[in-house]
Amino acid sequence: MPVIIDDMGLNIENLSGGYAGNTVLKNISLAVADGEIVALIGLNGAGKSTTINHVIGELRPKQGTITLNDIQLANEPTAFKSQIAYIPEQPILYEELTLGEHLHLMLAAHEMDDSTSWDHALALLKVFRLEDKLHWLPIHFSKGMRQKVMLVSAFMLDAPLLIVDEPFLGLDTLAQKAVTNLLRQQAKAGRSVLMTTHLLASATQFVDKFIVLHDGHVYFEGSPKALAQKYGLPMTQLDDFFDLIQGAGIDDVK
Numbered sequence: 001m002p003v004i005i006d007d008m009g010l011n012i013e014n015l016s017g018g019y020a021g022n023t024v025l026k027n028i029s030l031a032v033a034d035g036e037i038v039a040l041i042g043l044n045g046a047g048k049s050t051t052i053n054h055v056i057g058e059l060r061p062k063q064g065t066i067t068l069n070d071i072q073l074a075n076e077p078t079a080f081k082s083q084i085a086y087i088p089e090q091p092i093l094y095e096e097l098t099l100g101e102h103l104h105l106m107l108a109a110h111e112m113d114d115s116t117s118w119d120h121a122l123a124l125l126k127v128f129r130l131e132d133k134l135h136w137l138p139i140h141f142s143k144g145m146r147q148k149v150m151l152v153s154a155f156m157l158d159a160p161l162l163i164v165d166e167p168f169l170g171l172d173t174l175a176q177k178a179v180t181n182l183l184r185q186q187a188k189a190g191r192s193v194l195m196t197t198h199l200l201a202s203a204t205q206f207v208d209k210f211i212v213l214h215d216g217h218v219y220f221e222g223s224p225k226a227l228a229q230k231y232g233l234p235m236t237q238l239d240d241f242f243d244l245i246q247g248a249g250i251d252d253v254k
């Protein structure tokens with residue numbers, strides 16, 4: 001019988017990389033399966049954004065491979081990147097474009113049919129209470145509204161992999177709930193999510209897997225329940241996880 005290797009979803013294998021003269025990631029391997037929500041967690045400087053910058057093709061690996069649904073980033077960068085919607089930690093908006101123009105441009109840039117995708121965009125605008133602001137320029141947006149525009153722009157693409165750096169940053173509680181629901185829907189539809197967060201206890205509500213990055217190494221990969229059990233913390237107290245490993249030293253509590 002032939003051996004079937006399931007390479008669907010995101011696979012990072014033996015990745016070393018970072019910046020000129022600064023190898024941040026040291027031989028990391030991790031996977032995000034189709035329909036899975038995975039959160040990269042770690043202290044400031046652990047390498048979360050650096051990992052994301054490699055997956056979106058902004059940084060070139062020193063070693064290792066990154067594959068998404070059988071397409072390797074190094075071999076087919078355009079096809080690889082076309083499968084990703086990315087929300088950076090700091091919103092990036094075209095200051096001269098209205099909200100409506102911005103969304104139309106995003107759809108065109110991703111070669112999506114505007115007539116079929118626009119209803120989806122409008123539904124998302126409604127979720128974030130932005131539906132009457134299509135003619136607004138970014139200068140009139142609050143910080144949270146800018147983040148919401150980035151969220152709408154990304155969710156409307158229905159990309160196979162959604163990457164979000166700190167999805168809840170600057171959002172009010174209504175918008176945080178809306179994002180959680182949209183992430184769950186994304187996963188239910190078989191699409192994957194790779195996110196970063198510092199809010200571990202809340203993330204246990206919807207994340208399938210935590211990946212602990214520490215000093216450029218993967219120290220743990222598993223469910224929130226498995227992380228809590230391994231380090232002897234109740235799920236509701238996972239926000240204390242890094243206090244624990246700072247106090248004891250991560251190698252000692254492993």
Ligand SMILES: Nc1ncnc2c1ncn2[C@@H]1O[C@H](COP(=O)(O)OP(=O)(O)OP(=O)(O)O)[C@@H](O)[C@H]1O
Pocket residue numbers: 018019020022024042043044045046047048049050051
């Ligand atoms: N442009 C850069 N050039 C050189 N080194 C960088 C650059 N950006 C980040 N670093 C370094 O890479 C390491 C990892 O940073 P990274 O931004 O990936 O951390 P992070 O886990 O995302 O942290 P945070 O929680 O603060 O966002 C840090 O030591 C940082 O100083």
